[in-house]
Amino acid sequence: MGQVTVFSGPERRRRWSDEERLRIVAEAFAPGARVADVCRRHDVSSGLIYTWRRKLRGAGAAQEAEAPEALPAPVFVEAVADEDAAHSVEPPAMIIDLPRGKRLSIYPAASPALVSAALKGLR
Structure with missing residues (x-):
């Protein structure tokens, strides 16, 4: 069969x-x-x-x-600058040089959780 x-x-x-x-x-x-x-x-x-x-x-x-509304063209959203960050030229509190010329800068305004996560990511 x-x-x-x-x-x-x-x-x-x-x-x-x-x-x-x-x-x-x-x-x-x-x-x-x-x-x-x-x-x-x-x-x-x-x-x-x-x-x-x-x-x-x-x-x-x-x-x-x-059909202009059926397929809208992609658009970019306008970036909003933080006024305080634009006027303050504060140096980073810590700079970590990584292999292949990469660099990680940690600023004093960074939260402890963010710094901890960044350092754990480097392990």
């Missing part, structure tokens, strides 16, 4: 409409969503979702105009 092998997982060569692709990609990259969960829910491989996202981002102005 012959043997039959059944492959589970996403079926090959399925056709997805542009609306379905856009909806799935928007769902996968929504805040708090996990791509793996969306993949399981829609029976799509994670690589395909990332491919769709890459193609949507590089497709041109026509597709970007359709």
Whole structure:
């Protein structure tokens, strides 16, 4: 008697409409969503979702105009400088020279727990 092998997982060569692709990609990259969960829910491989996202981002102005909120561009958050630290030029309380030219500086404002953790990490 012959043997039959059944492959589970996403079926090959399925056709997805542009609306379905856009909806799935928007769902996968929504805040708090996990791509793996969306993949399981829609029976799509994670690589395909990332491919769709890459193609949507590089497709041109026509597709970007359709879904500007679906695929927000990554942005940098503005760094806020500590005013007290910017004006004080306090030398480090301790400088530890490490192999390969590395150096660990410990400042007086560092908490004892932080200093302890840094020194334990050097062991």
